[in-house]
Amino acid sequence: MNVPIWSEEINKGNQPEILFWVGCAGSFDARAQSITKAFVTILNKVGISYAILGKEEMCTGDPARRAGNEFQFQMMAYQNIQLLNSYQIKKIVTACPHCFNTLKNEYPELGGNYEVIHHSTMLQQLIDQGKIVLNENGTFKGKKITFHDSCYLGRSNNIYQAPRAVIEALDASLVEMKRCKSNGLCCGAGGAQMFKEEEKGNSRINLARTKDALDSGASVIASACPFCNTMLTDGIKLNEKQEDIKVLDIAELIAQSIEL
Amino acid sequence: MEIFQQILFAGVFLTAIYFFSKRMAMIRKLILLGQSEKFEDQPSRRWMNVFMLAFGQKKMFKKVPVALLHLFVYAGFIIINIEMIEIIVDGFLGTHRFLLGWIPNYYSYLINSFEFLAISVIVACVIFFIRRNALSVKRLQSSDLKGWPSKDANIILVTEIILMLLFLKMNAADTFLQSKGIQPYSQHFTGTFLFSSFAHPLLNYFSTETIIITERICWWLHIIGVLGFLNYLSRSKHLHIILAFPNAYYARLDPPGKMKNMPTVQNEVKYAFQPELAPSSPGEQAHTFGAKDITDLSWKNLLDAFSCTECGRCTDACPANQTGKLLSPRKIMMSTRDRAEEIAKKIEHQIDWKAEEKSLLFDYIKEEELRACTTCNACVEACPVSINPLDIIVQLRRYLIMEKSSSPQEWTSMFGNIENNFAPWKFSPDQRIDWTKEST
Structure with a gap:
């Protein structure tokens, strides 16, 4: 399928509006991959300016932090924030509530400030705006x-x-x-x-x-x-x-x- | 005779207040054993929480019938304590029903409303007593409450019933003596009251002297009972009637999903990636990562523990507990308080508790309990008095992983995968975009 990758878009001189944060489940788990594909299908159909990080995306650190491994969480957060900030990302959408919570609530005090929305909110907005026609x-x-x-x-x-x-x-x-x-x-x-x-x-x-x-x-x-x-x-x-x-x-x- | 009663009253009252203050000072000391944490932001939201959650008991109303019964006991107990002001003034000054002289036209309304509340408290407490002991309400039958905690609950209910009965009996005897024209009661003519007057026919069987003695005994037992109860509650689960208010004020206002940051770890990681930012002199060292004992927890966690009334709504809502796991958020709170109370005993006996090996984690809370938590926040949501058991659970988990390197084998693999492949599963970063190569 046609899925724009952030680094490639930059090389083409494009700055996508929204980052679609796929998450580890959405990337690797066979069942969750179909959710990812469904969401990408919608994004493509609606014609949203978006991209994914692709191979550069890393675990947000959510499971490590909840398990008690704060060091690992901070390592992941540091690397992700460095990358997100270097790409000057402003807005992130994700289909995973765990990534959503970490990006939205836990990254800001570590230096990662983005407008983060969950795909449920985005889908509702697109329906309300008439951009998704059922x-x-x-x-x-x-x-x-x-x-x-x-x-x-x-x-x-x-x-x-x-x-x-x-x-x-x-x-x-x-x-x-x-x-x-x-x-x-x-x-x-x-x-x-x-x-x-x-x-x-x-x-x-x-x-x-x-x-x-x-x-x-x-x-x-x-x-x-x-x-x-x-x-x-x-x-x-x-x-x-x-x-x-x-x-x-x-x-x-x-x-x-x-x-x- | 009067002056003897006044001196006796002053002695009883001041002794009770002395012991109560001493106990509250100890609780304060125990809470301040916790780490400092600031909660000064958004005062208007905090006052709103005090008003809605503590004063208005908003979360209790998730189950309306129980909430209404609880409201009767709460309102009854608080409002009847206005009556205590009169009793205390009468006790010190040797007067009798001094408020009657101040508000002669409203006095009977006031006492009638107190009597109504006293009846409500009795009815609610009797229902609560039956419910707790004879009906099978899961959260009240749990093994968390074996032994002292279930006795504690029953003592509180029975004491409240007895105190209200004494109040009604005192009024009954007083108004009966007034109607017979007995001095000094008839000097303070109040008229009969709504509920206590039902006891008058019974009093006809007794002599005037017996009734006078009864009135005095009820008055004394009521005030001694209340003062005793004040001291009892400071040692029991009933402390929530006081601490629910500050606990609502100091509740965390962050989204519940946000875990508390650890700036020390954040900085260590930052300096590892950017050594040029590291301070040239090593800062304060010897941090404990996570919590092993109550002194590693925040003072708010300890205030939580003393505010807990062991109702078990948290445990009832806990998915792990519902499916038979060892975890019970209520027990986490009770263990935290038990550990604090143990330290209180050591402080009172001047034993150096810091030198001992015992700790909250391991001796009171087992690893298996902590491992079962899904961090779902159901316990936090369920608590009517703004307690956060999850915050304690994750701090203890941090200690296990970061200080003890103790984790289930699957978590060790997960950490390895995240470290090497940047994902909790064993896939390489290159495989992250495999899904894009497939058709829809």
Whole structure:
């Protein structure tokens, strides 16, 4: 696919307006790569002036910091900020709430000041501005969709409304889980849990959350975080419901509902 | 006789206040064992938090029925303490119902509203007592509360019921004696009160002398009970009725997802990349990275620990706890306070606690508890009195990694991957753009 790379754009004499921060999950994880591709499809279709860092992007340091490895976090932050500042980047969009939180809240006091938005907010803006035109009879019209709040988007950054507005724009019926918004249950991946086995217990967190989603009666579980997506996809598979229920990122919902 | 009662009252009152002040000074000392952290920004937002979260109990209202019952106890207890002013003045001056002389037209309204609140407190406390002991509310049955904490909760409920009953009984005896024209009660004629008058038929069975003694005993027990309770609460989980207010004021205002920065580490990393910026003389050294004991935590973490009333809403909301992991945010707070209280005992007995091996991490909080946290902020969101258990958890995690190099094997690999490949997974940086080479 056609994805502009920041360094190449600079060499061509272009200064893109927005950096799309792909994140490690979005770059390497097979499932999350399709979210990345869906979002890039939308960016290309709308004609946004953007680029990615490509091979120069590094982990923001989020999992290292939450695990307690502040040295490693500071190392990553230092290198990323040096690069972002050298490219004079002003605005960043990302589909990962963990990258979003770190870039938006934790980099400024280390010298990295950017306008950072999450892709849910950007998608909502593009819909509101009429730049994303959805199909009259879209794939999700009338379907029951539930939205799983990512902790790093919701409780951590108070973004509850934007992803819901995106779902409602699909003419779908948004059904809430019993625990939602500020009471939403974690998927189990945060705090670097994604990268280790769960501690000893009597159940798994992603199964508890999958049960909430199944109880909602929705046929699509929408998420706005690649890690939540992985955890819930696993949960649905363990419940052997993958034929009936799809776990999709809001970027994928939109990409499947626009004329290409 | 009167003067003897006045002297006795002054003695009891001043002793209670002395011990209470001494205890509060100790709590202050313990809190200030923590590291300094400044919270002076945005005073208007902070006062708003005091008003909405502490005074207005906004977060309690996530569950309305419980919130209303709690509101009765809270309002009842605070407002009835206005009655304490009268009792204290009467006690010192040897007067009887001195407010009656000041506001003769409103006095009965005042006491009637106190009586209404006293009844509300009794009803709410009885429901709370049954709920806590007979119904299976998960957060109140948890093993966190085994032993002293569950006794503590019941002592508080029963004491509040007894104090309110004494207040009503005192009023009943007083107004009964007034109606019989007994001196000096009839000199301070208040008329009967709404609720305590229901006890009058019972009093007909007793002699006037017994009722006079009853009135005096109730008065004394009520004031001794309140003063005793004041001292008790400073040693119990009930301290939240005082500390919830400063705790709301000093709550962190940053987005909850933002972790506290460590400027020492930030600078070390900066000097590693840009040695020319490093100061020529090595600055203060011997920092502990992260927290091992309460002295490494911020003073706000310790204020949090003393503000905790062990309600367990945090633990109820914790995804790790719900799925049977060892982590309980409430227990993190209780352990922090237990450790502080242990140090208080050592200070009182002049034992050099700093020389001992014991610490919050390892002796009170186990690695396994800390490892289970997903940093989801549900505990922080759930707390009605602005406590942040997550802040303590991550500081202890920092100690484990940076001072002890103790991490689960998968995390060690993750750190290795981030260091070598700049991603938590084992992919090379070149593979970062592989997805762009595929079609959609």
